[in-house]
Amino acid sequence: MTRKLFQWFDERLGAASFARKTLRKVFPDHWSFLIGEIALYSFIILVITGTFLTFYYVPSATTVVYHGPYRPLDGQQMSEAFASVMRISFQVKLGLLFRQIHHWAALVMVGAVALHAARVFFTGAFRKPRDLNWVLGVVLLTLTIGIGVFGYSLPDDLLSGTGLRVIYSIVLSIPVVGTWLAFLVFGGAYPPPDLLERLFVLHVMILPGAIAAVLGLHLAMVWRQKHSNYPGKGLNDGLIRGERAWPRYAFKATGLFVAVFAVLALLAGVFQINPVWVYGPYSGYIASSGAQPDWYAGWLEGLVRLFPAWEFRGFGYEIAEPFFPGILLPGVFFTIMGLWPWIERRFTKDQRIHNVLQYPREVPLRTAIGVGAIAVVVMLSIAGGSDVLASYLGLNIEAATKVMRALVIVVPLLAFAVAYLIARELKQSGVHPVRRSSMLTVRRAPSGGFVYEEVERGGFKSVEERLEEAHEAAGGAAGGAAGGGTDLEEQHA
Template identity: 55%
Template structure:
């Protein structure tokens, strides 16, 4: 068949499909969509591509992992554990690490991808917060993003709890106590989630289903909703020459932005492969199998759980008794604090609108200096959680510096109260000074260049409505 006849046949087939499906217009509009040029917009894509790597490596790992607490005798290649009685989950994880070709590197890439996935979500959320990208009409997308963060944290915890090593088992034991601490319904919920009294032989199987099926499906659905809302509402952008509330200045999806995005995906995947191949993480053979009677020393969770660990360690030994019930100590740092944290995140767009009386639509972003109060509150909150994160390693810090853990706890408790106030005040003052300087400089430039025309904007411009 000649090239001309082949092109004609291809065009006829495309026209046949388009007449019945109507996708040509959608494809043209999608390929012509303009994306802003700013590095901070890449955090969301890094999260997306890390999730892709998580799915690919996770599929590989499920072929070899056995989600069971059944006791077996380890007979794999790791000689120090040879002949010991361990759970089938721990046995399969050891075999993945020592006997399956590329198993260890896949395990480590998967773990690193989870850490980067959550880090990118947090950075993306911080960028949206400090620039005001959550304002009308993007409140729903903010809620979707916060929900993605909650699901990612939960799935990360479920993932490293599956291996049934001494470190993950210690974390799971803490989580059982946290669930039990909820007044009135705690015992029932803990029994339902764990499948019985701790340690239950059903918890690994339940975590496995949640980790590989339920939560990834919800994350995928929310990512789809997030991208659909971005497409519907168009991108936000920073103010600048040629940029208005009614257009988007940047590069079109095809071919320029597509090339950038593909390059970013390859960079993310390559970086995660290098991390997985060169930097050891979660060496479960050194921790040993989980034993309820033992606890690891200097146990540290993954970074995204560090603030909860620190809150548990810093909480004074208080509990509340009344009306026939006891609210135990762990409830306040591990249930109440996270509940208030995410409730504040969910409510923030509506709280800010209520106090600022700003009900207008916004497609141009704020600079953090332009909103001193918001920036100060954000800096104070980040400082508070950073102190909690450091407190999650207080035993290691105390051992390294040869100081008392009790004294360090009191220092960190004071820091958790004082440093956020100091950080918030400093950022507020800094933003006000920077804003005042910007206004003075802008007024001087306006006076000098009042009659000069605006320079041309060397970018594609999308003037379509949201």
């Protein structure tokens, strides 16, 4: 039966050898490799639920009067867009569930993409030959944040409308071309007449198309280059270790996809998200405080809040304030991130091809830089909720802002220093950060004094020593190093 099927395709496509290679393809296994998969699966779920939503959503700012099952808004004027979201939420069967899955999946996807990037960064997986793919990954991160922000704006509720106004002002603030760019992208002075139609096209066609294209390339490169491995006994940059695609890996991967979908369905069913009927329709002259963007936009919001009131004027022109926190700083951040493989290479002069990953503790400086960068983003995200923070702590907003301005610089420096010291200590001592760290027992000797005994074989070796061993084992006699696995072998846990 299967043989017939393969034959049918092979006669037409000559696909037998490709199919054989695919089924026997080796996939290294480690929990941290699943994060990128979760991002991919979230994207697929977003496409499925999003397609469902496009059948009902109306991207129109035309004013209508709402009459529907949600009584508090009955008789109120709102845009057709908002009314269609009300319909999806209260009248379309499974509509609210799919809407909430869509929103939750967006939150999860950006999180998974960011964590995946962190994993790749901290393990040095971005080094040659994967530097090119790292750039595509950074592009995917920015596209994912962008599509999320535009999607958040589509319901035309009070919160999202205010966010759009800020985005418009940020585009407007770009030196030289900003005025024209804002008019070309959004279609006129704020509020542009066909803003929702344009956002809709961006959100359901242009950006998803771009993500699908870049993601396709990203995966094709992974396929071609094969996955990296964590260090392991007998492994080197020319070898790959893992399990075959078929059947165990395929079942596990499909299982993970369905599991991600299940978790999102549970979140969407049990935890309400973005209840636009509570916020009400957008109105240009109302804005409420306490409004929070989705989590992935929080750090940008924090930047815009904390940045000082700098505006530069000269020769009749000006560089407006929102440009610095809204365009320049995020641009610098993503540029450095995208160019990181080459920046690092300038210092390491390392031109070799790497297929074996590094543990974060093996490269203390890089790890510390990554931790510092994450600390910046975390502190900025907290600053993005400075008003909520202030009201919790009983501070006034000015005090909270000033404190956050200081913390955004101080905390990352501290995080950098602490991460560096910890990583260096771990590297030098060879102690595994998570597993049982004491590899000595201390006994009182009958004669007085203490006796130290090593408990685990191979304990107290620095990472370099272990890697050296691993390489020796690989290069030397095969089958020489039998016995208990070292700490570095954890990819099959």
